[in-house]
Amino acid sequence: MSLPQARVLATHGRQCVIQAPGGEPLLAVTRGRSREPVVGDQVNFTPDGDRQAVIESVVTRRNLLQRSEAHRSKALAANVDQLAIVLAPEPVFSEALVLRMMLAAHVENIAVAVIANKQDLTAAWQPLLGRLSAMRQAEYLVFEVCAKHQAQEALDQLQPWMAGRSTVLAGQSGMGKSTLVNLLVPHAHQATQNISLALGTGKHTTTSAKTFALDHAPESWLIDTPGFQNFGLAHISASQGFHAMPEYAGLARCRFNNCSHQTEPGCAIRDAAAEGKVDAERYRLFVELGLEG
Ligand SMILES: Nc1nc2c(ncn2[C@@H]2O[C@H](COP(=O)(O)OP(=O)(O)OP(=O)(O)O)[C@@H](O)[C@H]2O)c(=O)[nH]1
Ligand SMILES: [Mg+2]
Ligand SMILES: [Zn+2]
Structure with missing residues (x-):
């Protein structure tokens, strides 16, 4: 038997507010060692009395x-x-x-x-x-x-x-x-x-x-979402970061594979920024991130 599914609307630690399509919001807790739900997750749940539910599992996330x-x-x-x-x-x-x-x-x-x-x-x-x-x-x-x-x-x-x-x-x-x-x-x-x-x-x-x-x-x-003062990117590598800059997609390759885009000769991004082909401030901020790997 398949369990009903719901969307996680909000979380407070292991307590969540979830809502099934067409249903009322339910107060839900996670069972045992199931993965901690995040806002936006789809979860499988068991109804538990009036307006309450137990989350049995979190559906694989798209992102x-x-x-x-x-x-x-x-x-x-x-x-x-x-x-x-x-x-x-x-x-x-x-x-x-x-x-x-x-x-x-x-x-x-x-x-x-x-x-x-x-x-x-x-x-x-x-x-x-x-x-x-x-x-x-x-x-x-x-x-x-x-x-x-x-x-x-x-x-x-x-x-x-x-x-x-x-x-x-x-x-x-x-x-x-x-x-x-x-x-x-x-x-x-x-x-x-x-x-x-x-x-x-x-x-x-x-x-x-x-x-x-x-x-x-x-x-x-x-x-x-709540405001924040910092936003760490420890999970993003230098190469992922490079590919995540839309304006760098059309650039030639840097001369060195492991270019840090700072002082190396033949850096395609630095050259493009110097020529005004890409924004110099975004380039400066990108290098300042210091992404590694
Ligand atoms: N002048 C002006 N003030 C605005 C405008 N929009 C919002 N504010 C004001 O900016 C202040 C902060 O707004 P919030 O909506 O609480 O900001 P928030 O981004 O949700 O802040 P956090 O919840 O702390 O992350 C409030 O005093 C708003 O009235 C606007 O278009 N013009
Ligand atoms: Mg706010
Ligand atoms: Zn470079």
Whole structure:
């Protein structure tokens, strides 16, 4: 007999909220030594009384968006179609972190778009435009929105892109991820916070990943995640990283196979950056990652 399947909407340690197609959310615990579920996982479960369930197993994942330090990895979400990296001119965003998220997605075959938010901060917006154009040149889809004051314009841009897909919103704290969720999912009621408050206490307003169904199209899911200050890529090798930079795909090979793309003669990336064929800042950030192997 096959067990019913459900989607993991949220996790709190070994406790999860799961939902079977057409069903109500259930509070679930994992049995024994089964793999720890991640938001976005499909799990097989046994119903257990009113609104409760036991997770028996986790279905093999199509992909896993994660960050990792040498001895520790942190899963963000599984079975993801696309990652929306949310950035804004305030608080200051780090393009190094943006690049790290991009690579973590690419190596798992997760499509990436950038949502540049807080377009109303006009003075700070201007300097951002050059970077957005560099991202577009690298073939990223870039949305420019003002989630707070231009709701309909933001919805018009984002809803078609999110239709029928599972989208993770990720980015530093205070960029406006939860504000976007509240826009796209009117019943979400995700807490959002004043920037000075959030930074003053060093706290993130959103503390764990949570999935919402988008009503405007079937099979559309949105996952809000907590902000972060670092995003380790210990699980990504130098060569995987190279192949995860879309703008490097058409370049000639470097003279040396093990080129670190820094000082070696005949480095195809450095030459392309010097000639303006690829963005020099993204090249600098890529080398700075120091990926090995
Ligand atoms: N000026 C302006 N402020 C905005 C905009 N969108 C969001 N904000 C504000 O930015 C602050 C942070 O927004 P959140 O949605 O809580 O940010 P978050 O990315 O979810 O932050 P964490 O949960 O900590 O990761 C809030 O005070 C929002 O009101 C916008 O378009 N313009
Ligand atoms: Mg949030
Ligand atoms: Zn090179």
